[in-house]
Amino acid sequence: MKSRGFIITSLASVVAAGGLGVGGYYWSVAHVQRWTGMDHLGFVNCNHCHLVRVEKLPWAKERPRHPAPAGLAVSPDGRRLYIALDDVNEVAEADTATLQVNRRIKLAGGPYGLLAHPQDGRLFVTLRHADAVVELEPGRLTEVARIPVGKGPVCLAYTRTEAGERLIVANSLSDDASLLSLSPLAEIARPHTGREPFATAMSADGSVAFVVGRIAETKDFVTPAASELTLIRAATGRVLKRVPLESAHLAEGLATVASRGWALTPLVKVRNLIPITQVANGWVMSSGLGITLADGQTVQVPLDEANDYFADPSGIAVDPAGRYAYVVSGGSDAVSVVDLERLSDWLSKACELTRREAVDDLSLSAEYVVARLRTGRNPRAVTLSPDGRRLFVGERLADRVLVVDTATREPVGHVVLGDGGAWDPIRRGESVFTKAAHTFQSQFSCRSCHPDGHVDGLAYDFDGDGIGDNLLDNRSLHGLASTAPFKWIGSNPSVEVQCGPRFARVLMRTDPIPPDDLKDLATYLQSLPPTGWERRRDLALTPTQERGRQLFFATTRPDGTPIPRERQCQTCHRPPLFTARIPTAVGTRGPRDATELFDTPHLLGIGYSAPYLHDGRAKTLEELWTTYQTNDLHGVSSYWSKHQLNDLIEYLKTL
Amino acid sequence: MNTPKNRNRRPEWLAGIFLTVALAAPAALQAEPVVKDGDLPMPLIERFENFGAKDGIPTHKVHAVYKTRDGHLWIGTWDGLCVREADGKFKRYGPEDGLSHKMVLCITEDPTTGDLWVATMRGLNKFSGGKFTQYTQTNSGLPNNVVYGCDVLDDMVVVATAAGAGILNLKTGQWRIFDHTNSLMHEPWCYAVKGAKDLIYWGIWGAGVLEYDFKKNTWKEYRDPDRDFHYDLVPDDGLINDITSWLSWEDGILWQNTYFGFTRYDGKKFKTWVQDQSPLLSNFTQIVWPHRRVAWIGMDKGVSVTDGEVWVNYEVGTDGEGIRTIHRPGAQPEKTVMNTALANRFVLGIYVDDEEAWFATSDGLSRGVYANPNPYKRLPGIAAAP
Amino acid sequence: MKTLFGLLLGLGLPAAATAAGYGYVEKPEPPPVEPDDTCVSVPSDAAVTAGVYPYYANTPEEMLPFRGVEPVYRYWTTRLPFLGPGRDYPPPTDLKSLKVGLLSPASYGPEGERGQRTRKGVLLAFEEANAARQAGELPFEIFEREDAPQWGSAANIAVEFKDHDVLAFLGTIDGDATHVALRVALKIETYMINTSDPDPTLTETQIPWLTRIWPDDRQQCFRLADLIVRKHGCTRIAIFRESSRPGRVGVMHFANYIRRLGHPPIQHLFFKPGDQNIGPQIAALQAAEPDAILFYGQPGDVGRFARQFRQAGIKAKFFGFDRLQEDAFRENAGDAAEGTIITYFWDPNRPDPKWVEFKEKYRKRWGETPDAYAAYGYDGAKLLIEAINHAGPNRFLIRDYLAGLDEWDGVTGHMVFDGRWDNIVPISIAELKGGQWHFQPAPPITKLDHQKLTQR
Structure with missing residues (x-):
């Protein structure tokens, strides 16, 4: 009897469980179809739309911090090396003789770029996350002045003009440069630059400021992209010239050569329009050096060798005599020593065609690259002592600064800032x-x-x-x-x-x-948070942004007409990640595309990640709903006024 | 540097001029170079130098002229943006160089960065360091592609478009746009804009002038009290007409162009002028450039220059000669025949400074050479240069 | 205290009601009913007649503003000349066709169907013209664009016309679109013939690059004012119009005209296009007890509201503009439409040979009967063809020809252009009786002073 009861109970349980399972399955399919408005879905689980909490995401959690060197500066007397440690919000001061760290002061806001005043040694620091420049008194490194600048300041340079002393600050997130006077510390102008300006330098006579953008800008599908070197009158902020660095990006360093009137820009020569199959032939990406001559003409020459590449060149320093340039390669852990005299000789002999094609001739680097110095992991910043005898290389992922004797080109030691963080998987991953x-x-x-x-x-x-x-x-x-x-x-x-x-x-x-x-x-x-997340997360929406938010979450048109579920913004771009992670057709299939279904990108930090759509056809957010909107498939936008579109754009920039 | 007519028939033109002068002199006309300008509040133009196709200007029609602080002269034409180079020739920039449309309507300069802002029939352009950046209604927050006017005020670029007004914040990249749905704007059809310290003035087609205090976010409206376009009932009672074709502001004075006459507003009182009842050459006024409280007004019949009391008019005679007439209050007009004239009487754009005056016309560009260099320096009571 | 309260209540309530725009009551003496319904201006004021062209769009003198005061300046009693260059520009050498722009309202918008009828009229005229071209003559080519109802697209389209070197362009119905296109026309110096925008302010911009052949709402307004006040003796006139720019400018002059005739509107109420529930407006009208209601709006909306008004017991006589002639009004209004009087341009059944011939051609080409939009579209295109044939491919000479016209005959009838290049031909009226429109003959055509015209 008992066994029969057990069997019945078991069978009933199985049937009930099966019923629940089958019923649950059909209910969940219907549920998803109802809320997405889509019939044909691939694998979807609850997690696509539910159970995601931003605070639980890896990038929202506190992570280990490391004293990774960012900007470097040397005091006018050459005795002190200053090191910006953006990840730990500190500035370190080291003795260049003993290579010991004298002090580390706290400076919130991501200290990144450093500059020591060439006469009195005042230290100027860019706060990358606080959008400011602070002036530190050189003795105790106490803050004496602070001024807001553009977004994401990362680098600064100094000059003295007929109108007074000037600083030029590269603001990487707002695509502009702040021109500051020093007496008083005030912003004079904020001219636009190329995209993501990352390095600055001053001309030998101090009249011209150079700013280079590290992200290239594109015109159309078939035109090679170009980064921009912006020339600005240092006294006034007037933009003098915008020099395109053709097919170049990741230009993160800049130096001028006083004796030759050159501006030198390490760059990645990128050929994104060439099929990736050409990687095997070395045609997609190589490293180079842009030489902008006094007349604005730019010649690009290679830093790589035919079978050995020196990837991700970033920082550059030129010795006071203008003889050697030192270019660090963050991807290859090396410093390339460029003999500028030999480079000049080559330039003087090269015809126009040779100059134009030089960067593709990887055998050419042997003409002027006279040495490769090995470094620790990921060298990014580099500077020289005022007398040019010591080279300081920030090994960012080794938490050290390598010190090199420029005469012997031999390392003389390290300024040790941390342990390199090999215990931290995030750090290892970054490596x-x-x-x-x-x-x-x-x-x-x-x-x-x-x-x-x-x-x-x-x-x-x-x-x-x-x-x-x-x-x-x-x-x-x-x-x-x-x-x-x-x-x-x-x-x-x-x-x-x-x-x-x-x-x-x-x-x-x-x-x-x-x-x-x-x-x-x-x-x-x-572990990487959305771009600019920290600076936006606690800000309340402005009325404009709030109107845009309401438009984003609109379920009906103003006249009450329902917007189909599958065409509501929030359906596919569901918060908090603003993606439901379901490939969707929004009418963007191009003539060469094999499908009309494309992954739904998340929208966090969308304001910083132009261009848009799967092939990058939309250069701005506006173009998504103007030039490239087809029949209200990518949201229902045909009823929007220009006000509403602008409101929506401002809201999207807050995500 | 000839007028259009004399390009083909110089001998006849010259003969005509001499004949006209000879015949006209007995008729109480004053001949050159008698210039009694010492008491005038504005410089007198003694001759015009004209520029056209031979100088590299690509087309007849020049809409705008602007001299930047670095001394370069820029013109906006029917067919591109041009800059005058050291050799005196004009170099053209067109859509192939990145300009959003070939028809340039307005040019202004960011005094800080030297960036040139160029309004065209299809979008706004920034020309900076030799590079164009386009702002259109499809790739940016620009209200409409037909941009009639633009100006730079502090960190703002302000525009007047066919479907609303706009402010581009140069630091944040954010656009704020205004039309009849969110401002005092009666109609959204904006024709002109000018920054004025803490205020922005927009000239609205059919809605007079709007004053926007961007710090307080408040609007003030200036309208024609008649509220009817068929007549001007009372003089000096407000704007001459609600259809503003252009406006400008300088040193506390707002000047309004309409096709129905001209208005001056000093913050307290309005003053209006119509043709036939004042020295104003024509009701069809298209442009005004104020300089040291003197308005240089371009219209379909030439140029009128006035401080509100004294007028100097420059017309083009039937034989292409220049006619200058000085109107002093209570005195007979003093008419002078000039050997040179504006390139064309249909004046669309003006730029004036202490050294010279430039006129964009429907048939070429003209430079007005002052009879006396630095005319303002010897005149007491004239506002200091800003 | 009670007295004071009562006094305040007695004064305050009407004041509040008046301030709110509801139900204020005026009971002036009714004016004498005039038998003459021609409504032709016979100005007696010398200043009014001083100009070459009729002052104030030929508005009857008793409806003129400030008619007892001499204004400082009167506009449009003469025409503004175009003084710019261009007439001597050499003709283009690479022309393959004579391009003409056509700006139509969005086909999906409220004016879409009317725009399509205009388009058919225009196409018919150009088809005829091309069929009649002689060997060696360039054909006409129509460059068509549809306006979008937002973002000022008409301005961009007008620029596109210039980019494609049209010699002139036609369009459109919507006042906003026409205005912004007109402003561009001034800049691109390309003539525009408007065939169907009723906005009275369109031609009052002093832009000498426009001719409008469609008699505008001002012409209809003073005809209606005259009809309602003087012929029908109405004194309690309410305006019920669409809340839109066309609605606002459409009745603007009517309100002024009846005020000048001594009977300002007792109510001026709005509705939104597509409104279903107009209970508050009905209540306000019931309280005001109007004896005439002037409608302005889409005929479908107005028909629906007319029915509701009658159902609510409102007995006022209904008046309206030309659009109520469209079937949607009768269909929605049902019996309530009976007795409605509207302004209209002509009797569509008139035996005028030109009109009869056009109707037949249009019916043969498109399989439908032409209305005013089709007919004025046809006339506008014919006028433009005539100008191009006369002037050649020179925009400035085309302008001179069109801007110099004082009168012209089309299938729609005789046109008279005033100082604003506006057709000021008198407007006719029609009354709905027995479910059919009964059209009255148009008043006599205003004659221009040819002696003055000659003396120009």
């Missing part, structure tokens, strides 16, 4: 991310296309057919945690797959990243 060794002949690193994990603003031809007409927009890695699937067609379920063996075959053209490194890389990537 993988910045290491060029994972690509064919070390041509580039992940960072070469994703500076600081963000976008380079370019669309690349990832199609394997080699015909070069199927471009895919480079997407930001900021805020990608929990936004799987990846790839524009949404076929990769995880970061590990996205960056796995297939990626190695298609892009890197070498062995896949080892599993442990790949795991660290994924950890690092998921």
Whole structure:
């Protein structure tokens, strides 16, 4: 009897469970279909729309901090080295003789760029996250003045003009430069620059400020992109010239050569319009040096060798005599020593055609690169002592500053700031991310296309057919945690797959990243917050932004007409990540695309990641709903006034 | 530097001029170079130098002229933006160089950065360091692509477009736009804009002039009290007409152009002028450039220059000669025949400074050469240069 | 205290009601009913007649503003000349066709169907013209664009016309769009013929690059004012109009005209296009007890409201503008439409040979009967063709030809252009009786003073 009861109970339970399961399945399918307005969905689970909490995401959690050197500066007497430690909000002062750290002061806001006044040694620091420049008294490093500048200041340079002393500050997030007077510390002008200005320098006579943008700008599908070197009159802020650095991006360093009237810009020569198949032939990315001559003409020459690349050149320093330039390669852990005299000789002999094609001739670097100095992991910043005898190289992921004797080109020691953080998987992942060794002949690193994990603003031809007409927009890695699937067609379920063996075959053209490194890389990537997240997260919406928010979440038109569920913004771009992670057709299929379904990108930091759509056709957010909106498929926008579109854009910039 | 007519028939033109002068002299006309300008509140133009196709200007029609602080002369034409180079020739920039449309309507300069802001029939352009950046209604917050006027005030670029007014914050990149739905604007059709310290004035087509205090976010409206376009009932009672074709402001004085006459407002009182009842050459006034409280007014019949009391008019005679007439209050007009004239009487744009005056016309560009260099320096009571 | 309260209540309530725009009551003596319904201006004031062209769009003198005061300046008693260059520009050498722009309202918008009828009239005229071209003559080519109802797209389209070197352009119905296109016309110096925008302010911009052949709402307003006050003796006139720019400027002059005739509107109420519930407006009208209601709006809306008014017991006589002639008004109003009087341009059934011939051609080409939009579209195109044939491919000479016209004959009838280049031909009226419109003959055509015209 008992057994029969047990059997009946068991059967009933199985039937009930089955019924619940089957019923639950049909209910959940109906639920998803109802709320998405879409009938044909791939795999969808609750997590696509529910259970995501921003505070639980890796990038929202506190992570280990490291004393990674950012900007470097040397006191006028050459006795003290100042080091900006943006990750730990500190500025360090080291003795250049003993290489010991004298003091570390707290300075909130991400101290990044440093400059020591050439006469009195006052220290000026850019606060990358606080959008300000502070003046520190050189003795005790106490703050004596502070001035707001543009967004994301990262670098500054000094000059004395007929109108007084000036600082030029590169504001990386607002695409402009702040021209400051020193007496008093005040902003005189804020001219626009190229995209993401990252380095500054002054001309030898002090009259012209140079600012270079590290992200290239594109005109259209078929025109190579160009970064911009902006020449500004230092006394007034008047923009004198905008020099395009053709097919160049990631220009993060800038130096002028007084004796030659040159401005030197390390750059990544990027050929994004060439099919990625050409990586194996060395045609996609190489490192170079832009030489902007006194007349504004720019010549690009290679820093690489035919079978050995020196990826991600960033910082540059030129000795006082103008004889040697030192260019650090963050992806290859090296400093290239460029003999400027030999370079000048070559230039004087080169005809116009030779100059134009020089950067593609990797054998040319032997003419002027006279040495390669090895460094610790990821050298980014570099500076020289005033007498030019000591070279200081910030090894960002080693938490050290390498000191080199420029006469012997031998290291004399390190200023040690931390332990390198090898215990931290995020740090290890960042090391993988910045290491060029994972690509064919070390041509580039992940960072070469994703500076600081963000976008380079370019669309690349990832199609394997080699015909070069199927471009895919480079997407930001900021805020990608929990936004799987990846790839524009949404076929990769995880970061590990996205960056796995297939990626190695298609892009890197070498062995896949080892599993442990790949795991660290994924950890690092998921730790990256959306661009500018910290500066926006606690801000209340303005009335304009609030109107835009209401439009974003609108379910009806003003006349009460319902907006179909599948065309409401919030359906596909569901908060808090502003993606439901379901590939969607919004009428953006191009003539070469194999599908009309594209991954729904998250919108966090969207204001900083132009261009838009899977092939980067939309240069601005506005164009999504003007030039490239088709039949109200990408949201229902046909009833919007210009006011409403502008409101929506302002709201999107807050995400 | 000839008038259009004399390009083809110089001998006849010269003969005509001499004949006209000879015949006209007995008829109580004053001949050159008798210039009694010492008591005038504005410089007198003694001759015009004209520029056209031979100087590299790509088309007849010149809409705008502007001299930047670095001394470069820019013109906006029917077919591109041009700059006068050291050799005197004009270099053209067109859509192929990145300009959003070939028809340039207005030019202004950011006094800080030297960036040139160029209003066209299809979008606003920033020309900076040799590079154009386009702002259109589809790629930015610009209200409409037809941008009639633009100005720079502090960190703002302000525009007047066919479908609303706009302010671009140069630091944040944010656009604020205004039309009849969110401002006092009676109609959204903006024709002109001028920054005035803490205020912005917009000339509205059919709604007079709007004054916007951008710090307080408040609006004030100036309208024609008649509220009817068929007549001007009472003089000096407000704007001459609600259809503002252009406006400008300088040193506390607002000047309004309409196709129905001209208005001056000093913050307290209005003064209006119409043709036939004042020295104003024509009701069809298209442009005003104020300089040291003197308005240089361009219209379909030439140029009128006035401080509100004294007038000097420059017309083009039937044979292409210049006619200058000085109107002093209570005195007979003093008419002078000039050997040179404006390139064309249909004047669309004006730029004036202490050294010279430039006129954009429907058939070429003209430079007005002053009879006396630095005329303002010897005149007491004239406002100091800003 | 009670007295004071009562006093305040007695004074305050009416004041509040008046301030709110509801139900204020005026009971002036009714004016004498005049038998003459021609409504032709016979000005006696010498100042009014001093100009070459009729002052104030030929408005009857008793409806003129400030008619006892001599203004400082009167405009449009002469025409503004265009003094710019261009007439001697050499003709283009690479022309393959004579391009003409056509700006139509968005086909999906409220004026879409009317715009399509205009378009058909225009196309018919150009098809005829091209069929009649001789060997060696360039054909006409129509460059068509549809306006979008937002973002000032008409301005951009007018620029596009210039980019494609049209010699002139036609369009459109919507007042906003026409205004912004007109302003561009001034800059691009390309003539515009408007065939269907009723906005009275359109031609009052002093831009010498426009001719309007469609008699505007001002012409209809003074005809209606005359009709309502003087012929029908109405004194308690209410205005019920669409809350929109066309609605605002459409009745603007009517309100002024009846005020000048001594009977300002006792109510001026609005509705939104598509409104279903107009209970508050009905209540306000019931309280005001009007004897005439002037409608302005889309005929479907007005028909629906007319029915509701009658159902609510409102007995006022209904008046309206030309659009109520469209079937949607009768269909929605039903019996309530009976007795409605509207202004209209002509009797569509008149036996005028030109009109009959056009109707037949249009019906043959498009399979439908032309209305005013189609007919004025046809006339506008014919006028433009005539100008181009006369002047050649020179925008300035085309302008001179069109801007110099004082009178012109089309299938719509005789046109008389005033100092603003506006057709001021007198407007006719029609009354709905027995479910059919009964059209009255138009008043006599205003004659221009040819002696003055000759002396110009």
